[in-house]
Amino acid sequence: xxxxxxxxxxxxxxxxxxxxxxxxxxxxxxxxxxxxxxxxxxxxxxxxxxxxxxxxxxxxxxxxxxxxxxxxxxxxxxxxxxxxxxxxxxxxxxxxxxxxxxxxxxxxxxxxxxxxxxxxxxxxxxxxxxxxxxxxxxxxxxxxxxxxxxxxxxxxxxxxxxxxxxxxxxxxxxxxxxxxxxxxxxxxxxxxxxxxxxxxxxxxxxxxxxxxxxxxxxxxxxxxxxxxxxxxxxxxxxxxxxxxxx
Amino acid sequence: xxxxxxxxxxxxxxxxxxxxxxxxxxxxxxxxxxxxxxxxxxxxxxxxxxxxxxxxxxxxxxxxxxxxxxxxxxxxxxxxxxxxxxxxxxxxxxxxxxxxxxxxxxxxxxxxxxxxxxxxxxxxxxxxxxxxxxxxxxxxxxxxxxxxxxxxxxxxxxxxxxxxxxxxxxxxxxxxxxxxxxxxxxxxxxxxxxxxxxxxxxxxxxxxxxxxxxxxxxxxxxxxxxxxxxxxxxxxxxxxxxxxxxxxxxxxxxxxxxxxxxxxxxxxxxxxxxxxxxxxxxxxxxxxxxxxxxxxxxxxxxxxxxxxxxxxxxxxxxxxxxxxxxxxxxxxxxxxxxxxxxxxxxxxx
Numbered sequence: 001x002x003x004x005x006x007x008x009x010x011x012x013x014x015x016x017x018x019x020x021x022x023x024x025x026x027x028x029x030x031x032x033x034x035x036x037x038x039x040x041x042x043x044x045x046x047x048x049x050x051x052x053x054x055x056x057x058x059x060x061x062x063x064x065x066x067x068x069x070x071x072x073x074x075x076x077x078x079x080x081x082x083x084x085x086x087x088x089x090x091x092x093x094x095x096x097x098x099x100x101x102x103x104x105x106x107x108x109x110x111x112x113x114x115x116x117x118x119x120x121x122x123x124x125x126x127x128x129x130x131x132x133x134x135x136x137x138x139x140x141x142x143x144x145x146x147x148x149x150x151x152x153x154x155x156x157x158x159x160x161x162x163x164x165x166x167x168x169x170x171x172x173x174x175x176x177x178x179x180x181x182x183x184x185x186x187x188x189x190x191x192x193x194x195x196x197x198x199x200x201x202x203x204x205x206x207x208x209x210x211x212x213x214x215x216x217x218x219x220x221x222x223x224x225x226x227x228x229x230x231x232x233x234x235x236x237x238x239x240x241x242x243x244x245x246x
Numbered sequence: 247x248x249x250x251x252x253x254x255x256x257x258x259x260x261x262x263x264x265x266x267x268x269x270x271x272x273x274x275x276x277x278x279x280x281x282x283x284x285x286x287x288x289x290x291x292x293x294x295x296x297x298x299x300x301x302x303x304x305x306x307x308x309x310x311x312x313x314x315x316x317x318x319x320x321x322x323x324x325x326x327x328x329x330x331x332x333x334x335x336x337x338x339x340x341x342x343x344x345x346x347x348x349x350x351x352x353x354x355x356x357x358x359x360x361x362x363x364x365x366x367x368x369x370x371x372x373x374x375x376x377x378x379x380x381x382x383x384x385x386x387x388x389x390x391x392x393x394x395x396x397x398x399x400x401x402x403x404x405x406x407x408x409x410x411x412x413x414x415x416x417x418x419x420x421x422x423x424x425x426x427x428x429x430x431x432x433x434x435x436x437x438x439x440x441x442x443x444x445x446x447x448x449x450x451x452x453x454x455x456x457x458x459x460x461x462x463x464x465x466x467x468x469x470x471x472x473x474x475x476x477x478x479x480x481x482x483x484x485x486x487x488x489x490x491x492x493x494x495x496x497x498x499x500x501x502x503x504x505x506x507x508x509x510x511x512x513x514x515x516x517x518x519x520x521x522x523x524x525x526x527x528x529x530x531x532x533x534x535x536x537x538x539x540x541x542x543x544x545x546x547x548x549x550x551x552x553x554x555x556x557x558x559x560x561x562x563x564x565x566x567x568x569x570x571x572x573x574x575x576x577x578x579x580x581x582x583x584x585x586x587x588x589x590x591x592x593x594x595x
Contacts, residue, residue: 068290138264140275142332152329155321157337159275160264165336180330181278183292 049233051207051217053241055094055199057224061085065184067116073137074116078184081121082223090203091245093122094221095190101210103195108132108166111177111187113141113158118177118187122222124196125189127172134164142180145189148173155180174220188222206238219243268345276346279330284353295328300353303413307359312525314347325527326556326590358413360446364454366486366493367531370548370564370580372516373497375456375484377416377444382406382584388566390576398576400426400471402437414446418460428471437466438473444484453487460499468508476505492521493533514539520550527593528552535564542571546580555593558586 062080084092109125111118113135125131133143135158144155145167153175154167169175169191177187190196197205212235219226224245233239265274273282279297281287284306286297300306316324318338322331334343351361365376384404391397404422411417422437444458460480466473482499495518503509520533531550536543548564561583568575585591 069292140278144329144332146329152323155323155329155332157275157321157332157334159271159334159337163337180293180332 047235048209048211049235050238051096051098051210051215051231051233051241052238053096053205053243055091055096055203055205055219055221055226055243055245056089057083057085057091057245058089059083059085059091059224059246062223067184070116070137070139070182073139074182078115078117081117082186084201086201086203088203090199091221091224092199092201092203093188094199094203094205094219094224094226094243094245095122095124095196096199096205096207096243097190097192097194097196097218097220098207098210099194099216099218100213101195101207101215102193105129105192105196109189110134110164111143111189113137113143113179113185116141116179116182116185118143118179118185121186122188122190122198124198125175125191127191127193128168128170129189129191130166130168131175131189132164132166134158135161137161140181141185144178144180145169146176146178147171148176186222190220217241217243219245221245268342268349271342272346272349284350293328293330295330300350301355303354303356303359306350306354307361308365309362310365311344311347311363313362313527314350315343316527318343318346324555324593326558326593356413360414360449360454361451363451364449364486366488366495367520367522367533367550367560368562368582368584369495369516369518369520369533369535370546370562370582371535371537371566372495372518373444373458373482373484373499374495375444375446375454375486377410377414377446377456378408378586379410379416379588380406380408380584380586382408382582384580384582386578386580388576388578396427396430398426398428400424400428404437414449416444418442418444420460422466424466424472426471433467433470433472435467435470435472438462438478439465440480442480453485455483455485457481457483474503474509476503476508478503478509492519493531494519512539520548526552527557528555529557531562537566542575543569544575544578545569548580554591556590558589558591560584 061084062082064080065078067074067076067078105124105126107126107129109123109129110132135141138161141158142155145153153169156165174191175189179185195207197207199205210233212233214230214232216228217231218228226243226245229241231239231241265271279293284300286299298305313325319335321333322328360376366374368374384406387401389399402422402424404420406418406420408416408418420440424437425432425434440460440462442458442460444456446454446456448455462478464473464475464477468475479502480499482497484497486495497516499514501512515538516535518533518535520531522529522531529552533548535546537546544566546564546566548562550560550562553559553561563581566578566580
C-alpha cells in the first residue's frame, strides 16, 4: 500500500489538484488548450480566402416614382429602386451566394417603413427567421410578406409610428415585401444559410472567410438575371469575379 | 445624411395629426381600400382585390361580430379572405376592434336584415331560426325492439339544400333516402321529399323568431314504410337567443296530414341549449335537446365541431334517448355534415 502511495498518484490527491487548478490562472493546462484552439482558428482563417467582385449591367436604372398619395410624408417623388445602377453600369442590391459554404445570417432581421420605402430594400436572412417590422411614418403602412409562389407569409398593419411587430416566417424561397397602401414600396429578404453578400452602390461585393476550393457562385437580383459562375478560391488571397446581369 | 432623414422624418411625424376616434381611424386607414362610405369603390385602388361592399346588407348583415373582429385582428386569411387585408391585432386594442365592427355595421342602413349574431349553431333536431345558405347531409339510424318481436333498424340519409331569398327568407329542399326492415325484409329507397319556406318575422342583435311551413310529399313507398302516403303540411315557429354564453333555440311544429287515414296528426316541440368551448370558428360546441312528439319525450345530447378554420364545414353527432313511451321510441343516432357554400372554407392564422 505504501509503495503505491509513493510511486503512483492517489486518486484523492489527483481530484484535489484538479479542483484547485481549474479556476486559477496559474493552472497552465486549460490555458494552453484555449491558446492552442485560438491559434488553430487564426491559422485556419488565415488559410481561407475571400471572393470579391463587381456586378454590372447594361440595363437602365428604374425611373423615379411619382407619388400621388401621402405626399406630406412620402414626398412628391421617390427614387426608383428596382434597378439601381451608376454611370459605369455598376449594379446595387444584387446578391451573390456561394454554394457549399454555410453562414449564419440574421435570425431577427428588421425591416423599417421609412418615408414610404422599405429599409433596407434587400437583406439576407436566415431560414425560419423572426422578421421584425416597424414604421417611422405617421401613416398607415402594411408589411405584406409573400413567397415567390405568391403564398402569403404575413401581412401586418402599421398604423402608428414606432410600433414593432414580429412574425416568424416559414417555407422556402425568398420573401417579397410590399405595402398595400403604397403600391410602389418593395423589399426583398433573401433567405439563405449559405455565405452571401449584397452589392453596394458601387456594384462591389465581398465574401470573406471562404475555405480554399472550387465553388459555384449564384447571383440574384429582383429584376435582372445573371448566369452562375464557378470560381476557385486560393488560401489567403481574394478571388475577383465579375457578373453581368441582364 | 441618415441623421438628416431621421430628423426630417420626426418633424413630419410631429406635424401629422394622429387619428384618435374610430371614425377618424376609418378615414385615415380603412377608407384607403374600403372607401369612406364602406362601399369599397375607390378611384385609384392600391389593392388588387375588390373589397367587400359594406353598404350591401346582404354582405354586411350575414356574419356575426366575431367573424368581423377576427378579420380585423387576423387579417383576411384569418377568415379565408384575401391576404391583402392586413392584421391589426398588434396595433389595436380589443375594444377598438369591437368599435370598428360597430362602425362597419352602420354602413348597412336597412335594419330589416337579420344580423349574423343570431346565426346560432344548428342543433340536430330543432329547426334554427336564422335563414341560411347551407347544404346539409343528415344521417340517422334508429333501432327498437318489442318483446317477442324482431328488432327494427331504420336508417335515413337526408340531403338538404337551403337558400336565402329576399331580406329575411329562405327555402329548403329535402331529399331523404330510407332503408328499413320494418316488413321483415330490408328495403330501401326514396323517402318523402319535402319543400319548406322560412321567414324571419322578428330579429334583434341577440334574438330571432321565424315562421315557416314544410310540405312533405308522398314520394316514398308507403307500403314499404318509406313514406306516409299523403301530403303533410308542417307549419312551424322557430326562435333563438343567447343567455350569457349559452345558445337557446326552440321550435314548435304541427304535422297536418291531408289524408288522416294514412297518417296521424302530431304536435312536435324541440328545445336546445348549448355553448361553444372556445371562441375559434372551428370550436367544439356541446349541447342538449329536449325533443317532444305528442306525449313522447326524448333527450338528445350532442356535440358539434367546425371542421375548417372558418367553420364553413361542420359536423355534429348525438343520440336521441327516449324518456317516455320507451316501447314506442327506439334509440336514435343522429348527425349532420354541413357546408356553408357561400363562405370561404379555409383560413390561416
